[in-house]
Amino acid sequence: MQIIYQMENKYKSVRPITDNNLPQVFIETYGCQMNVNDSEVVLSVLQQAGYALCDSLEKADVILVNTCSIRDNAEQRIWGRLDVFLQEKKRRKNVIVGILGCMAERLKAELLQHPAVDIVAGPDSYRDIARLVKALDSGEKQINTILSHEETYADISPVRLDKNGVSAFISIMRGCNNMCSYCVVPYTRGAERSRDPHSIVREAQELFDNGYKEVTLLGQNVDSYKWVNPDNPTESVNFAQLLELVALIDPKLRVRFSTSHPKDMGNGVLYTMAMYPNICNHIHLPVQSGSDAMLLKMNRKYTREKYMERVAKIREILPDCAISTDIIAGFCSETEQDHQDTLSLMKEVGYDSAFMFQYSLRPNTKAARHFVDDVPLAEKTRRLNEIIELQNTLSLASNQKTLGKVYQVLIEGVSKRSDEQLVGRTPQNKACVFDAKGYKIGDYVNVKIISCTSATLIAEIVEEATPEGAAKKIDFNDIRNDLKEIGKDLKNIINKEINNLIGSKNDKD
Ligand code: SAH
Ligand code: SF4
Ligand code: F3S
Numbered sequence: 001m002q003i004i005y006q007m008e009n010k011y012k013s014v015r016p017i018t019d020n021n022l023p024q025v026f027i028e029t030y031g032c033q034m035n036v037n038d039s040e041v042v043l044s045v046l047q048q049a050g051y052a053l054c055d056s057l058e059k060a061d062v063i064l065v066n067t068c069s070i071r072d073n074a075e076q077r078i079w080g081r082l083d084v085f086l087q088e089k090k091r092r093k094n095v096i097v098g099i100l101g102c103m104a105e106r107l108k109a110e111l112l113q114h115p116a117v118d119i120v121a122g123p124d125s126y127r128d129i130a131r132l133v134k135a136l137d138s139g140e141k142q143i144n145t146i147l148s149h150e151e152t153y154a155d156i157s158p159v160r161l162d163k164n165g166v167s168a169f170i171s172i173m174r175g176c177n178n179m180c181s182y183c184v185v186p187y188t189r190g191a192e193r194s195r196d197p198h199s200i201v202r203e204a205q206e207l208f209d210n211g212y213k214e215v216t217l218l219g220q221n222v223d224s225y226k227w228v229n230p231d232n233p234t235e236s237v238n239f240a241q242l243l244e245l246v247a248l249i250d251p252k253l254r255v256r257f258s259t260s261h262p263k264d265m266g267n268g269v270l271y272t273m274a275m276y277p278n279i280c281n282h283i284h285l286p287v288q289s290g291s292d293a294m295l296l297k298m299n300r301k302y303t304r305e306k307y308m309e310r311v312a313k314i315r316e317i318l319p320d321c322a323i324s325t326d327i328i329a330g331f332c333s334e335t336e337q338d339h340q341d342t343l344s345l346m347k348e349v350g351y352d353s354a355f356m357f358q359y360s361l362r363p364n365t366k367a368a369r370h371f372v373d374d375v376p377l378a379e380k381t382r383r384l385n386e387i388i389e390l391q392n393t394l395s396l397a398s399n400q401k402t403l404g405k406v407y408q409v410l411i412e413g414v415s416k417r418s419d420e421q422l423v424g425r426t427p428q429n430k431a432c433v434f435d436a437k438g439y440k441i442g443d444y445v446n447v448k449i450i451s452c453t454s455a456t457l458i459a460e461i462v463e464e465a466t467p468e469g470a471a472k473k474i475d476f477n478d479i480r481n482d483l484k485e486i487g488k489d490l491k492n493i494i495n496k497e498i499n500n501l502i503g504s505k506n507d508k509d
Contacts, residue, residue, distance in 0.1 A: 014157065014158075014159065014160045014168075014206060014207060014210045014212075015159065015160055015165070015210075016043060016047070016052075016053040016159050016160070016161065017047060017052050017053065018052055018053055018054065018055075019052040020052075022050055022051060022052040023050065023051050023052070023061045023062065024051070024052060024053075024054035024059055024060050024061045024062070025043070025046050025051045025052070025053060025054065025060060025061065025062045025063075025064065026053075026054050026055070026056065026057055026059070026060035026062070026063050026064070027039045027042065027043060027053070027064045027065075027066065027161070028063075028064070028065045028066070028081070029065075029066040029161075030065070030066065030067055030068045030074060030077065030078065030101075031066070031067065031068025031070065031074065031101065031102065032068065032070075033169050033216065033218050033258065034169075034171055034174075034218050034220075035066050035067075035068060035101055035102075036161065036169055037158060037169040037170070037171045037218060038066060038100070038101065038123060038126065038171075039064075039066045039100075039161060040158030040159055040160055040161050040169075041126050041153045041156050041158050042064065042066070042100065042126050042129055043158070043159040043161065044156050044157060044158050044159045045126055045127060045129055045130060045156065046062075046129060046130055047159055048130075049130035051130075053159075053161075057084075057085075057088055058088070060095065061094070061095065061096065062095075062096045062097075062098065062133060063085055063088070063095060063096070063097045063098070064097075064098045064099075064100055065078065065081055065082075065085075065097075065098070065099055065100065065101075066100040066101040067099060067100065067101040067102055067103035067104060068101065068102050068103065069102040069103045069105075069106045069184045069188055069362070070102070070183075070184060070185070070360075070362075071357060071358075071360035071362075072360045072361070072362075073360070074103075075103055078099075078103055082097075082099075082114050082116045082117065083116070085097045085116040086114075086115055086116035089115075089116055096118050096119065096133060096136060097116050097117055097118050097119070098117075098118060098119035098120070098121060098129070098132070098133070099111050099117055099119065099120050099121070100121050100122075100123075100126070100129075101122075101123060101188075102123065102184065102185070102188035102189065103188075104120045104121055104122050104123075104145060105122035105123055105145050105147070105187070105188040105189070106184060106187065106188050107120075108120065108122075108143065108145045109143055112141045112143060117141070118136055118141055118142065119132050119133065119136070119141070119142045119143070120141075120142070120143040120144075120145060121143075121144050121145070122144065122145035122146070122147065122188075123147075123174070123188065123189055123190075124146065124147050124148040124151045124174075124190060125144035125145065125146060126153065127151075127153075127156075128144050132144060147175075147189075147190035147191075148190065149190070149191055149193060150193060151174065151193075152171075152173070152174055152193055152194070152195035152196070152199075153171075153195075154195050154196045154199040154200075155199065157203065157206060158203075160207075163413070164412050164413050164441055164442075165210075165211055165212065165441075165442070166211075166212060166213050166214060166410065166411075166412050166441060166442050167212065167213070167214040167215075167216070167410075167412060168207050168212050168214070168215055168216070169215070169216050169218050170200060170203055170204060170207075170215050170216070170217055170218065171195065171218045171219070172194065172195050172200055172217045172218060172219050172222065172225055172242065173192060173193060173194045173195055173219040173220075173222070173224075173225050174189060174190070174192070174193055174195075174219075175189045175190045175191045175192040175193055175220070176189055176192055176220040176221060177191060177192040177224075178220070178221060178261070178299075178301075179299055179366065180288075180298055180299050180300060181297060181298055181299045181365060181366035181367040181370075181371070182298060182328065182331060182359060182362065182365060182366075182367045183362070183365060184362040184365060185220060187364065187365070189220070192220070192221070192224065194225050194226055194227045195227070196227060197227050197237045197241075197242050197245060200217070200242065200245075200246065201245050201246060201249065204246050204249055204253065205249055207253075208249055208250055208252075208253045211442060212253075213252060213253060213254060213410055213442055213444070214253070214254040214255075214256065214410055215246065215253065215254070215255055215256070216255075216256040216257060216258060217242070217243070217246065217255065217256070217257040217258075218257070218258060219257075219258075219259070220259060221259065221260075221261040221264060222239050222257050222258070222259065222260060222261075223239055223260055223261050223264035223265045223266065223269065224239075224261065224264050225237075225238065225239040225242060226238055226239075227242075238268070239257075239268075239269060240266070240268035240269045240271070240272045241272075243255065243257065243269065243272050243273070243276075243279060244272050244275070244276070247272070247275075247276040247278055247279050248276075250278075251277065251278050252278070252444070253278060254278050254279075254280055254410055254427070255276070255278055255279045255280065256279075256280045256282065256429070258284045259284050259286060260283050260284060260285050261286075262285055262286075262287065262300070262302045262306065262307045262310050263300065263301040263302045263306075265283075265285065265310055267313060267317065270313060270314060270317040270318060271317060273317075273318055273321070274317050274318055280427040280428070280429065281318050281320055281321040281322065281427045281428055282321065282322045282323075282324070282352075282427065282428050282429040283314060283321060283322070283323055283324075284324045284325070284326075285307075285310065285311070285314075285323055285324070285325055286325050286326035286327075287307055287325045287326070287327065287345065287349075288300055288326060288327060288328050288331075289327070289328065289331065289334075289338065289341070289342050290304055290338075290341040290342035290343070290344060290345030290346065291304070291334070291337070291338035291339075291341040291342065292304055292341075293338060294331055294334055294338050294341075294342075297331065297332065297333070297367075297371065298328075298331060298367075299366065304341070304345060307345075308345075308348065308349075311323065311349050320428070321428070322352040322353075322398070322428035322429055322430070323349060323351055323352060324351060324352055324353040324354060324355075324429070325346075325349070325351050325354045325355075326354065326355045326356075326357070327342060327346070327354055327355070327356045327357070327387055328357050328358075328359050329342070329356065329357070329358050329359065329380055329383040329384040329387055330358055330359045330375035330379060330380030330383055330384070331359045331367070331375070332359070332367055332371035332372055332373055332374060332375070333371065333372070333374060333375075334359075334375055334383075339383045339386075342387065343386065343387065343390055346387070346390055346391065346394060347390070347394070350394055350397070350398065351391065351394050351395075351398075352394075352395065352398040352428060352429075352430070353391070353395055353398075353429070354387075354391045354395075356384060356387050356388055356391060357384070358377075358380040358381065358384050359373070359375070359380060361373045392454045393454075395454040395455070396452070396453070396454035399430065399452035399453070399454060399456075399457055400452060402426075402430065402449045402452065402457060403449050403450070403451070403452065404448065404449065405448070405449055406446050406447065406448045406449075406462055407426040407427070407428075407430075407432070407446070407447055407449070407459075408426070408427065408444055408445070408446055409424035409425060409426055409432050409434075409444070409445055409446075409447050409459070410424050410425065410442075410443075410444055411423070411424040411439060411440065411441050411442060411443050411444075411445060412424050412425065412441065413441060414441070415433050417433075420435060420436055421433055421434060421435055421436060422434060422435075422436045422439060422440075422441070424445075426457070430456075430457050431455065431456050431457065432447060432449070432456070432457040432458075432459050433456055433457070433458055433459065434447050434458070434459040434460055434461055435460065435461070437461050439461065445461050446461070446462050446463070447459035447460060447461050447462065448460055448462045
């Protein structure tokens, strides 16, 4: 009875439990933010089954590695880690090694060939993880890579693995239906499905109640979030509405989201952002390429013009919103002109930051099956370096624009260089360093930017100043009231017209 009671309490807690008397699990995570959140789901399931988290490989009874397949080098890193785990298994005979995540899903039983691997578990099988560990008693290696059309882990409260207790990820959907020709994600994560908004709001509230001050809503394409109530199919929630529901939890809870897809990002999301000061003015809007020929081949379903139209709308509705992006250099048949188009688009947008990659062929994707990976490696590298160099200039220019301005920063940690300095981010997601002045992690402060590099803002805390952006939020209640008034007038005009028409019709009769 005592044990059950303890386990229920542990399950409710959002932080990991550490208890040397319980079986120890060690989790290593690679890849995107969604993988980080998935590891938190896995830990939650294992804690419920009686495991405790440990912070070193050498003490673990179970070693789990949550993997990424997005580029070949991501997978190569994992193969390297498996060799390290094998050494550990040679040292301690009973250690269990499990491969989770996208590489598990992509390579399936092939991974079981590696002598270090005992368990292979794909992204939709984490409820099954404790059973898989137990089933090893049979002497057989275990695998579950079944993808689901429904699984969203909605009812599982992730056990948080972040360091600071301030900022957490919430997955609002899983999978992807977009089939960009270069991308492995639809194969490793399966079909897109949206999570019940009630469970998302509950999770965000639970985080806020536990002292968290920022949530990032995650999906491969958040703009296609759509939840339809299974009990009442006429009731549905879209992403803009979900964003509003989460923003309404508390003005002191910052809300971020990622990733926006240019083909789906509507104005509703932008207006919702404009309404709520706690929704951070930052949009990650991956462009991939500035060339229409490449965008078509990548199956991104937008043109450069359409992308720039989205950017213009962001600038119009949210003038101080930061825009970041992802770019792929050297996709199949990319010409020098295509590459120049990417550089010119980058300048035209003036990105605040970017993640930039060389194209890496992923087996079985559309690009692997139908196109030739024909840009020589040296040429890909040259193009990528030019892209990185340009982005450094753009990031510096973007940071220089903040000089002298005041921003609200959420303090997330202590500076690596000095205990006397704190770090946090502006709503635009720019990292900021400043003297602590008695403030602590989790506090909001207003800071004035005094200098910068291309990567960091240097600032000082200012007590009495209005942060940049705060005053620019539109008061939509006023507009709503105006619209109601206009609506009334319109109704009157239309009624009059109808009465006139009926009148004239009656006259004719
Ligand atoms: N869902 C997000 C991105 C997910 S993957 C979106 O649609 O934007 C993150 C980034 O990895 C992608 O935006 C892309 O720039 C990059 N990427 C994906 N597949 C790649 C590949 N095969 N080679 C190089 N980069 C790739
Ligand atoms: Fe991959 Fe495209 Fe889906 Fe993003 S939207 S995960 S790039 S298929
Ligand atoms: Fe990698 Fe899978 Fe994320 S391939 S980027 S871990 S969805």
